[in-house]
Amino acid sequence: MMVVTQYGNPEERGMYMEGFGVAIIGCGAIHRVHADAVLNNGMGKILWFVDIKEDRAIASAEKYGGSWCTDYREVLEDPRVNIVHICTPHYLHSKMAIDAVKAGKHAIVEKPAAMNLEQARMMAQAAKENKRRITINFQNRFNPTSIKAKEIVDSGEMGKIRGVKGLVTWFRDTDYYVESGWRGGFQTEGGGVLINQSIHTLDLMRWLVGELESIEGHVSTRALKDVIEVEDTAEATLYFKNGARGIFYATNCYTDNSPVEIEIHFEKGTLRIYDDELIKIQDGKWERLIDGISEASPYKSYWGKSHATLIKHFYENIIDGAEKTIIPVEEGMWSLEILDGIYKSSATGNRIIIDNSL
Numbered sequence: 001m002m003v004v005t006q007y008g009n010p011e012e013r014g015m016y017m018e019g020f021g022v023a024i025i026g027c028g029a030i031h032r033v034h035a036d037a038v039l040n041n042g043m044g045k046i047l048w049f050v051d052i053k054e055d056r057a058i059a060s061a062e063k064y065g066g067s068w069c070t071d072y073r074e075v076l077e078d079p080r081v082n083i084v085h086i087c088t089p090h091y092l093h094s095k096m097a098i099d100a101v102k103a104g105k106h107a108i109v110e111k112p113a114a115m116n117l118e119q120a121r122m123m124a125q126a127a128k129e130n131k132r133r134i135t136i137n138f139q140n141r142f143n144p145t146s147i148k149a150k151e152i153v154d155s156g157e158m159g160k161i162r163g164v165k166g167l168v169t170w171f172r173d174t175d176y177y178v179e180s181g182w183r184g185g186f187q188t189e190g191g192g193v194l195i196n197q198s199i200h201t202l203d204l205m206r207w208l209v210g211e212l213e214s215i216e217g218h219v220s221t222r223a224l225k226d227v228i229e230v231e232d233t234a235e236a237t238l239y240f241k242n243g244a245r246g247i248f249y250a251t252n253c254y255t256d257n258s259p260v261e262i263e264i265h266f267e268k269g270t271l272r273i274y275d276d277e278l279i280k281i282q283d284g285k286w287e288r289l290i291d292g293i294s295e296a297s298p299y300k301s302y303w304g305k306s307h308a309t310l311i312k313h314f315y316e317n318i319i320d321g322a323e324k325t326i327i328p329v330e331e332g333m334w335s336l337e338i339l340d341g342i343y344k345s346s347a348t349g350n351r352i353i354i355d356n357s358l
């Protein structure tokens with residue numbers, strides 16, 4: 001039986017079954033991961049590539065097929081477009097997503113949801129009012145390691161969580177910031193290693209362990225002091241409502257992009273995620289639950305391999321008409337709330353209460 005939800009009637013879903021009309025806004029580094037995913041999942045046709053840099057929009061339209069333009073408002077007026085992928089700098093996410101849902105489109109927004117909680121709240125409100133979906137691209141929730149770890153946490157088989165550790169030690173140099181001028185500025189990126197590189201890890205820690213009670217942390221700009229105005233290093237202690245305590249460290253000042261590490265310490269053992277590997281340690285015994293051996297990715301290794309899975313799930317989400325959107329803006333706000341707490345704590349030296357009211 002077909003369930004009619006606020007997200008559309010059966011006829012509308014029938015239309016989607018014939019394939020979504022897709023537009024990709026922003027044709028920089030990440031957009032080809034989105035374009036390849038749409039091409040490979042067979043659930044949609046890319047009708048438009050949009051970029052203010054005309055040469056980028058043209059190059060993508062030539063490579064993948066479809067039309068191009070330089071003003072995203074043009075594609076929002078195209079009734080054939082059902083879904084837009086927003087792959088633009090952070091400061092544009094909320095405006096573009098709100099415009100998209102007002103124009104009747106669903107939106108996949110690259111992380112972070114927005115520059116701050118205020119903007120994200122407006123996005124959530126606009127999605128609700130216009131009965132359209134916005135998902136935030138935290139693709140690492142779909143990594144096999146994350147899915148298995150979540151399953152173990154939810155099963156309770158290892159007892160209560162006592163602690164969690166998140167480590168992101170990456171390399172970013174001057175070239176990375178020069179090639180895209182919006183990176184490194186407060187007005188355009190909204191922050192540094194917290195909002196851009198390590199936000200995935202903060203999202204996973206919150207998703208796996210639960211709501212926070214408070215946070216204490218510090219940010220600073222060290223090796224990239226002459227290049228960026230935002231922080232290149234951050235650390236925090238996270239106090240969760242369930243009594244667990246978290247430690248977190250992130251930096252763009254390392255000399256390599258090391259695998260991200262997340263460790264969960266339970267009453268009855270430990271789970272350790274090390275990139276694509278998941279290890280369970282119990283009674284002194286190590287068990288490799290996921291071996292980390294997987295096909296090489298054509299993209300940057302630190303982007304992970306789960307963009308395509310998230311995109312497919314979102315498309316199915318629209319077709320199914322399920323009440324809950326996968327990774328809705330409200331969940332995209334979890335990590336924004338954590339980093340807001342770290343910035344406030346760093347500025348005041350205080351432990352900051354997280355209100356979770358979103």
Ligand SMILES: NC(=O)c1ccc[n+]([C@@H]2O[C@H](COP(=O)([O-])OP(=O)(O)OC[C@H]3O[C@@H](n4cnc5c(N)ncnc54)[C@H](O)[C@@H]3O)[C@@H](O)[C@H]2O)c1
Nearest residue numbers: 026027028029030050051052053087088089110111180303
């Ligand atoms: N999920 C991930 O793992 C992951 C990885 C990399 C980047 N990202 C995110 O993807 C987004 C884009 O990052 P990027 O590295 O591809 O940046 P980028 O600078 O390489 O690309 C951004 C593109 O947007 C275009 N643009 C700027 N203003 C525009 C406008 N008004 N209309 C249309 N296009 C416009 C730029 O010209 C540029 O081509 C960011 O939110 C970033 O955090 C996510």
